[in-house]
Amino acid sequence: MSNIGSFDERIKNFNWDIAEKELDFVPGNIINIGWYCSDRICRMGKAEKPALIWEGSTGIEKRYTYNDLRLNSNTIGHFLRELGIRPEDRVCLFMDKIPELYIGFLGILKMGGIAQPLFSAFGDESLFVRLDNAQTTAIITQKKHAPKVRKIMDKMPYLKHMIIVDADPGKPLGDREVAFDMEKAEKIDQFDIHPTYAESASVLHYTSGTTGQPKGVKHVHYSLISQYLTSKWVLDLQDSDIYWCTADPGWVTGTSYGIIGAFSNGVTQCVLDAGFSADNWYRFIEKHKITMWYSAPTAIRSLMKAGEDVIKKYDLSTLRHLASVGEPLNSEAVIWSEKVFGKPFLDTYWQTETGSIMITNFPGMKIKPGSMGKPFPGITATVIDAETFEPFGETGKIGLIAIKPGWPSMMRTYWNNESTYKNKFKNGWYLPGDRSSIDNEGYFWFVGRDDDVINTGGHLVSPFEVESALLEHPAVAESAVVAKPDFVNMEVVKAFVTLKPGFTASKDLDLDIMNFVRKKLSPLAMPQEIEFIDSLPKTRSGKIMRRILHAKEWGEAIGDTSTLENDD
Ligand code: PRX
Numbered sequence: 001m002s003n004i005g006s007f008d009e010r011i012k013n014f015n016w017d018i019a020e021k022e023l024d025f026v027p028g029n030i031i032n033i034g035w036y037c038s039d040r041i042c043r044m045g046k047a048e049k050p051a052l053i054w055e056g057s058t059g060i061e062k063r064y065t066y067n068d069l070r071l072n073s074n075t076i077g078h079f080l081r082e083l084g085i086r087p088e089d090r091v092c093l094f095m096d097k098i099p100e101l102y103i104g105f106l107g108i109l110k111m112g113g114i115a116q117p118l119f120s121a122f123g124d125e126s127l128f129v130r131l132d133n134a135q136t137t138a139i140i141t142q143k144k145h146a147p148k149v150r151k152i153m154d155k156m157p158y159l160k161h162m163i164i165v166d167a168d169p170g171k172p173l174g175d176r177e178v179a180f181d182m183e184k185a186e187k188i189d190q191f192d193i194h195p196t197y198a199e200s201a202s203v204l205h206y207t208s209g210t211t212g213q214p215k216g217v218k219h220v221h222y223s224l225i226s227q228y229l230t231s232k233w234v235l236d237l238q239d240s241d242i243y244w245c246t247a248d249p250g251w252v253t254g255t256s257y258g259i260i261g262a263f264s265n266g267v268t269q270c271v272l273d274a275g276f277s278a279d280n281w282y283r284f285i286e287k288h289k290i291t292m293w294y295s296a297p298t299a300i301r302s303l304m305k306a307g308e309d310v311i312k313k314y315d316l317s318t319l320r321h322l323a324s325v326g327e328p329l330n331s332e333a334v335i336w337s338e339k340v341f342g343k344p345f346l347d348t349y350w351q352t353e354t355g356s357i358m359i360t361n362f363p364g365m366k367i368k369p370g371s372m373g374k375p376f377p378g379i380t381a382t383v384i385d386a387e388t389f390e391p392f393g394e395t396g397k398i399g400l401i402a403i404k405p406g407w408p409s410m411m412r413t414y415w416n417n418e419s420t421y422k423n424k425f426k427n428g429w430y431l432p433g434d435r436s437s438i439d440n441e442g443y444f445w446f447v448g449r450d451d452d453v454i455n456t457g458g459h460l461v462s463p464f465e466v467e468s469a470l471l472e473h474p475a476v477a478e479s480a481v482v483a484k485p486d487f488v489n490m491e492v493v494k495a496f497v498t499l500k501p502g503f504t505a506s507k508d509l510d511l512d513i514m515n516f517v518r519k520k521l522s523p524l525a526m527p528q529e530i531e532f533i534d535s536l537p538k539t540r541s542g543k544i545m546r547r548i549l550h551a552k553e554w555g556e557a558i559g560d561t562s563t564l565e566n567d568d
Contacts, residue, residue: 002363004233007374014377016408019229023264030195031221033202034077034110036228037263038070039193050268053242053288054099057274062099069103069263072182074191076100076107079180080138083161087112087194089137090204093249094127094145096120097273100165100182101249104140105259109202109221112194116204116216119250120145125469125520128152129213130206131159134415140180142166150174198222204415205252207352208462210451216415217352223256224264226356226409230376231261234348235294236321236363243269244285245294251459252352253325256409257294261356267292278306282314289318296326298457300333300345301488311340321363323348326458327490328446331369347372349446351432353424355409358432359401359444371443372436380404382429383438386450389427395440398447402429452482452546457489459524463546466527469520470495473513475503480536482550484529495527496536496549505532 004010023040025031041051047067054062064072085091091113095101101117108115116134118127120142127148131139138161139149149162153176160176167179196202203219231237235257243262247253262269270288274280276299285293322337322345329347338344346361349372359381361373375381382391383399392399405425414421424431435447454461463481470479477500483491497513499505510530518526537548551558 002236003238004236004362004364007362007365007377010233010377016225016229016378019225019408023224023228025225027198029197031198031224032109032193032196033221033224033260033264034073034106034108035193036224037106037260038066038073041066041263041266042070044266046266049266051263052099052102053268053270054097055270055272055274055284056098064099064103066263066266069106071187071189072099072103073106073110074188075185076104076180076182077111077191077193078188079163079185080108080113081111083138083163083178085111085113085138085161087196088114088201090114090116090134092116092118092131092134092136092139094118094120094122094139094141094149095165096142097248097254097271098142098165099271100140102259102271103182104165105249105255106263109196110191110193112196112200114201114204114218115255116206117249117251117255118206119248119522121522121524122148122250123518123520123522124148124151126465126522126525128155130216131156133206133213134204134216137161138163140165143168146177196221199412201412203255205255205352207252208453208460208465209420210453210462211464212420214462214465215417215420217252217411218413218415219355219409220412223355223409224260226407227256227260228264230357230360231257231265234346234357234360234362234376235261235292235323237262237265237267237292239266241267241291242289242318243267243292243294244272244288244290245269246272246296246299247294247326252355253294253296256356276302278303278310279313282311282316285316285319286314291318292321292323293319294323294325295345296458297324297329297333298327298489300324300329300337301490304333304336305488308340316341319343322346323361325350325357327455329370329372334367334369344369349373349444351434353411353430353432354403354407355411356407358403368439368443371439371445373444374442375403375444379407381444383436383444384427384429389429395438398435398437400450401432401434401436401444402426403432404428405430452550454481454483454491454493456483456486456491456493456524461493461525463493465521466493466495466517466525469517469525470497470513470527472520473516475499475509476513478536478544480544480546480549481527482546482553484553486528492528493525494529494531494553496531496533498533498536 052064206214245258324345349359384402466481484494
C-alpha cells in the first residue's frame with residue numbers, strides 16, 4: 001500500500017497542517033531542519049537505525065546511524081559556532097558527495113547558518129560569482145578543491161574561513177584556512193540548536209537564468225513541511241525503504257530529497273560518490289538492496305544506451321518504486337523502464353525556486369508516458385496565456401505553467417535581487433518559466449522552457465555565463481551560445497564564435513576554448529561544439545539573435561526576422 005492511498009481523497013480538504021501535525025510542529029514554534037533530520041528521529045526510537053550508507057569511488061564504505069548523524073552534525077555546528085560564525089551567515093558547502101557534505105548541511109542549519117551548497121566541479125569563476133553575491137562567511141571544502149578557492153581568496157575579504165575536511169595533518173595551511181576532521185573531532189552530545197522559526201533562512205541555492213548573473217534562491221526552515229510530505233506521498237518513503245537519490249546536493253534535488261526529505265522521514269539512504277557507469281549503478285542497487293530510486297532522465301537514457309544485457313547480470317528485484325526529475329522524461333524511457341525493471345519511472349516536475357515537487361505522477365495513479373502528471377495536493381497549478389496571463393478556458397492549449405503562491409517550500413526571494421523575484425509573478429501567479437499544456441484529464445504535458453536557459457542533463461546552464469566566459473578568451477571577438485539536441489543529455493551547449501583579427505579557426509583553438517570554459521565555469525557549461533563563423537545574426541540595434549541559431553540547430557522554422565540586421 002502506498003503512503004498516498006487515493007490521490008482523489010488526498011486532494012479533498014487538503015491542508016498543509018497534515019504535515020505539521022505529523023511533524024508535531026505547532027505554528028509559531030521553533031522549527032529547525034537540522035533537528036528534524038537527526039535528533040527527532042533518534043527521539044522516535046530510531047537512533048541506531050542506519051541513516052546514511054556511503055560508498056566512495058574506490059569502493060570504501062562508511063555507515064552512519066541516526067545517532068551518528070545527530071552527534072556529527074552537533075559537532076560541526078559547534079565547530080562553526082566556535083569559529084565565530086553567526087546565525088544567518090552564509091556557509092558554503094563545496095565538496096564531492098562525501099559524508100561531510102550531508103552532515104555538514106545539517107550542522108550549518110543547527111547553528112542557525114544558511115547553507116549554500118555549490119557543485120564541486122565548478123571552476124573558480126562560477127564559484128566566485130556565487131560566493132560574492134552571497135557575501136559568504138565560510139566555505140567547507142576538500143583539499144582537492146582548495147586551490148580553486150585560494151585562486152579567488154584575495155577578491156573575497158568577507159570570506160573569513162576556508163575549512164578543509166581532509167587536510168594533511170602537520171602540513172601548514174594558508175591564511176584564513178583551518179582543518180576540521182569530522183571523524184576525529186571530539187563528539188558534541190549536547191548542542192544548543194539555534195532557535196530558528198518558520199521564516200528563518202535555511203538554504204541558498206544558486207540557479208542560472210538567461211540574462212545576468214546566477215540568482216540565489218532563498219529557502220526557509222518551513223520548507224520542511226513540503227519536503228517531508230512530498231517525500232512521503234510521491235517518493236512514497238516508508239520505514240523499511242532503502243532509498244537512493246542520485247542527485248548531487250550542489251543542486252536542489254540533492255538537498256530537498258537527498259537530505260531533508262529522506263532524513264526527516266527517518267529512512268535509510270545510500271549515496272554513491274562515483275562517476276556514472278551502468279554496471280556500477282546496478283551493482284550498487286543489488287548490493288544495498290535499494291527499494292526506492294529517485295534519478296534523472298539523462299541517467300535513464302544512459303542506462304537505455306548501455307542496453308539490457310548488463311541488467312541481467314544483477315538482481316534488481318528489491319526495487320519497488322522509481323521516480324525521475326530535472327528534464328522532460330520521454331515516453332520511451334518510461335516504457336523502457338517498465339519493461340526492464342517491471343515498473344515505470346514516475347516523472348516529477350519542480351525547480352530550485354519551488355523547493356519541492358509541484359506536478360507529479362503518484363504511486364497508484366494511471367501513468368500516461370510522457371506526461372508530468374498532476375499537481376500535488378495543495379498545489380494549484382494551471383497553464384496561462386503568455387500575453388494576458390489568464391488561464392485558458394479550454395484544455396490542450398500550450399501556455400505558461402502558473403502556480404498559485406503560498407506552499408511551504410516556495411522560495412522567499414532571490415538573494416539581493418528582489419526585483420527579479422517580483423518579476424516571477426504575474427496576475428497573482430508564480431511563473432516557473434516553463435511551457436506546457438493540460439489534457440482533458442488534467443495531466444500536464446511539458447513543452448519547453450520559456451527562456452534561453454540550456455538544460456543539459458538536468459542541469460541549467462545560462463548562455464549568458466558561457467558567453468561572458470568565452471569573451472575572456474584572447475581569441476574570441478563575439479559569441480552566442482545555444483542548446484543543441486543530444487540523445488542522452490537532451491541538450492548540450494553549443495557556441496558560435498567569431499574570432500579576433502589574427503586568429504584562425506583550428507582544432508587546437510577549438511579545444512583550447514573548450515578547456516578555458518571548463519576550467520572557469522564547469523564541465524557542464526563547456527561547449528560540446530564550437531562553430532566558428534564570420535558574423536553573428538543581430539538585430540538592427542546590435543543585439544545577438546540566439547533564436548535564429550537555436551532554430552537552425554533544432555531544424556525549426558526561423559520565424560520573424562524582420563528586425564534582423566544582416567537580412568536587408
Ligand atoms: O525547465 C524545468 C526543468 O528543469 C527546471 C528546473 O531546474 P532546476 O531549478 O535546476 O531544478 C531541477 C530539479 C528540480 C524546470 O524549470 N524540469 C524539471 N523537472 C522537469 C523539467 N522539465 C520537464 N519535466 C520535468 N519533470
